[in-house]
Amino acid sequence: MRPPIASLVVLLLVVAALTVIGLEGIHATRVPQAVLDSEQQIAADTALSTRTAIDVEASTLRRTANAYPTTNTSTPASTLKALTSARKAVRGSALLDARTGKLLATGGKQVPLAGVHVSTTASGHVTIPPRLVTSGGARELLYFAEVTLPAQQVDANQDQNQTPSRTDRQWLLVVSEALPTLTTYGDGRTAQVLDASGTALATTTHGTASSAADSGLPTAAARAANGSGRGTDASGSMLGAGTDSRSTVAGWAQVASATGPGDTDGLGLVVLTSRSVPATTGAADYSRFALEAAGALAAVALLLALALHFLVQQPLLRLYLSAGRLARSATEDGPAAWEELSRPVPVHGFGELARIGRALESLRRQLLGEIGPQEFPARRGPGYRALAVAGVLVVACWSVPMIFLLNRADTTTAVPAPVLAAQQTRTEITTNRIRQSLDQSYTDLNDVAAALPGKTRAAQTEVLRRTLADHKHYRSLYLLDRSGAIALRVGGTPLRTLVHVPDGGGITTVNTSGKIPAIAAYAQVKAARGKTPAAGVVLFGEIDVHALNSILPRPKLGSVWVTDRDNKVLASSVGYRAFQSLPDAGLTRLARATQGAAGTAGTATSAVLRTSSGPSLDAAAPLAQSGPTARLGWHVVTAEPAAALQIPAVQAEQRTMLAGILGLTLGAACLGWLHVVVIRPLRAVAVLVERLAGGDRRTVLHPVNHDEIGSITRSLELTRQALAERDRAARSGHAAGPSRPLRENTLQR
Template sequence: MRPPIVLLVLLLLAVAVLTVVGLGDVHSERVPPAVLNSEQQIAADTALSVRTTIDVEASTVRRTAEAYTATGTPTPASTLKALTAANKADLGGALLDAHTGKLLASGGESVSLAGVDAAQLTSGRGGIPPRLVTSNGARRLLYFARVTLPAQAVDANQDQNQVPTERQWLLVVSEALPALTTFGDGRTAQVLDASGKALVTTSRGVASPAVADSALPGTASRAASASGRDSDASGSLTGSATGVRPTVAGWAQVASTTGPGDTDGLGLVVLTSRAVPATTAAADYSSFALEAAGALAGIALLLGLVLNLLVQRPLLRLYLSAGRLARGATEDGPAETAELSRPVPVHGFGELARIGRALESLRRQLLGESGPQEFPAPRGPGYRALAAFVLLLVAGWAVPMIFVLNRADTATSVPAPVIANQQARAELAANRVRQSLDQSYADLSDVATSLPGKNRAAQTDDLRHALTKHKQYRSLYLLDRSGAITLRVGDTPLRTLVHVPDGGGVTTVNTSGRIPAIAAYAQVRAVKGKTGAAGVVLFGEIDVKTLNSTLARPHLGSVWVTDADCRVLAASLGYRAFQALPDAGLTRLARAAQSAPGTAGTATSTVLSSSSGPSVDAAAPLAQNGPTARLGWRVVTAEPAAALQLPAVQAQQRTMLAGILGLAFGAACLGWLHVVVFRPLRSVAALIEKLAGGDRRTVLHPVNHDEVGSVTRSLELIRQALAERGRADRSAQPADLFQSWPENTLQR
């Protein structure tokens, strides 16, 4: 009996302490943590974009070198020209002998080859990672690739009597660092080297002078170095301020997220910074926390006192009285008279009062003062009513905490910088999707240029090779002018739209079904006099999982890619193909981001309320140029306000948590008390009233080993004593009758 009562009081007091500690720790800061966190994520998203660009460029250089086919007797100069002519990003190139490191040819600006060991670089397997070097006072990225010439490709200077052998050269390409795409007015983005020197700087709109904080790059570089060079760590900083606008900054390393990658070892760090308005409204929840905790502590102590006076003490007295009557019923002589002479006090109400009155009746029956006594049906409140009252008292404190108090007004509690940062992250997400689709189109265009003039078997081999190399495609196929598939490799196409488009780009090839079919397409140039496969357009259906994987980012919330009709094509979470956005407000936001396909569009953001709660939402057009510009697609994001580290939201969450804990603990302890005390008392009250009413046959079995069980055992002893006396009285009745007959009757 004591454990649930004591535990109820202790748990409610613990909730009161947690309320003081949790809510007392919530206070407004000059820069809310949500602003710092979102700036950190913007830096991480920007670093991901830089990492993707470097990885793509490194793979492009390698793929170009692998696809190079020597014709005739190639020279190093002609080979270098063929390998670098198509890439406009190349600033300079060099071709080295893989064994000796001798410079064979160079072109464009001078390539810094200091520290480049060709033999060591080409000795291993896999791709050679890029390097960051200084050339003519500028920082450049060097990309490397192995160029293998077949044994038949010999130049004019080679000894004709010498047996041709396969040769390997090392291609070195010098390029500038990737240009940064910055989103969010007033934001500055920089790429730093390991020493904290800014290599690339770009701004969006007019950046505040405070953003150019000279201490931020060094601080970010040191923080990145402390986290390890080959990790994708990120963080946030607070810089100097101009007036009431402090500078917030985020940094992130440009390193591979998993395993060794092309950007490991470069030591590049992305730093983004922006001046934001400081929070001026103070928020202090200490007084509310003390008031709420004091009220709960008072309720806890009151409940402990009530349960002690109305349950614990009366039950203990009843336990002692039942034990005393059991001893009196089983003993003889003066001890019996002493134990049974004292009346049984009736304490409490409900079941305990019923048991006390029945015990008093049993005491008089044991003394022979009265016979069995019938008890009326119970009336009035019992201990279940007490349990309901206690629960209502706890709920009276908990329910307002859960549903009423400290409700965050998200329309005013979400700072404007957080909404703006969500919009910037939506634009970054759209940029990632655009990069992925543009790269898919570029890869498909390269495949399309290799197909003209080849027979069907050669084209099939090329398509299979491309499907193996480019994992984003699920199916590659050629269409003739009627739209029929003439050649296919990979999975069965999902297309339901039969059309032969002009030019090249990205499009959808179905409008319904379980999986959206997004495809890149490119024209296959016709060759005069060649009879290859009758295909004019090459389609590559993109696995939608490739797009889905680019959308999920930490603390960005749910992300959707929609078509011009706001139907979902890809998402960061489970979705149904071509379904509408989950909320009408999101649909309106998406339509506001781009009015018609082919228009530039404008990113937008706001705070919306829905059935699942308020959220910070943003929408951005997918692209303003390139193969995806005319699609009219959008990227829509929704981050729940509950996930933001805002004082008002934190206060609401912790207030609700305190209410939930208080209600849960109160219900659990009262449930425990009902199971071990209140419900057994009802059973014992019914049994003892039957016993006092003359039922000597029903055996009383103790169920629990506690106070109620002890009372039941005592009642069983009393029942046995009363039953034995009843049998003794019945056996004595014939003898008494015999003694009362007249003597002459006995003689006759």
């Protein structure tokens, strides 16, 4: 019985020590770590948006050049004009011979090709990533794409006797564009795109920037990014200059791919965001509370140890000695055995131990012949099981307040305002990224729809198949005729249940029920003049919901949902059922709060809500204010548990609750262990020994465990055998006198 008691004391003292260690480690700094982490994530989200914009521009240019239908009559000038005239972002363009690097045609502003070894880069027909160059003192991006010519076409400047090869049939398209425009959210936040040396290439500010901005932050951010290695999506945070009441926090992130080689890996771009935040003035010191709580638990452990020692352990050891003495007296001869049998059995403790002690005393007197079998009352008082329950209640008196009452974080003051503002900012950035993805899906589909008129059904099918292969986010492409029936389809079976032929183009849903929400882009297919009418009048592209879901997860942003105007879930970063409601009524109210006046998109909002697991940082934002998704009325909702952030008040609440849970769990486990190995066997032995004292000589007592209770059971079995032998002798007329102890039975196995 010693291990459960010792374990109870040791484990409760360990919990007390962990309480001190955990709560003393919480300190309020001038700028909470959660604020720095939030700024780091904002920089990482902004860098992701920049990287995505560059990747999309590069892939779109390559796809356009690859799909351009060159003929034997195509000239470099006409090809260059056809490929770039519709691209508004292009500043300058050039068409080169991919083999020699010779300039064939130019357009717009002069393309800065100095330092770019085109022929070396383009050899081998590898994908050429964008390059960062300087033009007129400004930094620009160069995008590259190969244009494949018909096998029969040879450059006019090439020797007519030269045998054409695959290299001779490639032109290289080069366009120069400005860096993608940074979209900055959060009042007073500044965002910059830096090169590897820390020079700012682009700067945007939302609202009024703080005058306390640190001019050394760009250099420090570039140095930190270079130290983390090129071609990674490393990020970090820094503290800048400040005043007595405010500090500048900054976050940096590399514009590079984390999943493998990408178009932005070699650019060396770094995004830096910064904002002035109020400094923390109140001190959060939980040392005194930790010491008081640990001292109270140590007192509880000492109290339980003393109670179990004096009420259980010592009485049980005395009973163990008394049962052994009684067994020796019943099985041995001699004056010593008679003397031990003459000593009364002391009754110690209460409950089961007291019952066993009284029954042993009755057996001693029966061995002496003083009395016969004695019945014991069936009504019992409180036993040691009540003591175990009382022990659990004592531990609960310390644990329950720790779990439910003490150090509870106030949802209105626990979360710093900059952290909540950062959750709203990150929600807006995510919303913008989703909007860009849906807008790009519509733009791509609109380009495909423009290429369908005048083509045969087979040619249209080939265009749709090529589009489906190039755009992995589409799961199905199909043309609707004027009645709404599908005239032509490639890809998976459409999920649409709404049969309609809409006007114009945009993004919509084509079902309102089912296991998978069907979000689709659509565009009108115009009939070509003087040619056979198109097979359909509207082109639909159903967007794979998994592709949309993959955009949503971001570190430390929590759960993300995309909802329709009725606040039904269309996509999510966590498991969900299509068209289900948001998991919490507070999130639904928050989404509704973003809705503005009639005809407006509304504004983003955020709040700290109390949930069953603690405070939660929640935010919602309308999906779009312009573009093909503006009239949908969709929202993006996020929820991040405050426990996942390093907020002192929330950390104190969580660690206090953890200490209470550990104390209650370990205390109940040790007392349950004591009940299993001591109290429950004692209850069984008490019943058996009372039956033996009541005259039951037939029930054999089998020891179960090799411990004190097992030894008591073995002693009782020897006593039963001695009494059974005496009863047999009495029935045969040779009963032993009371002055002579009985010999040990020959049952020795």
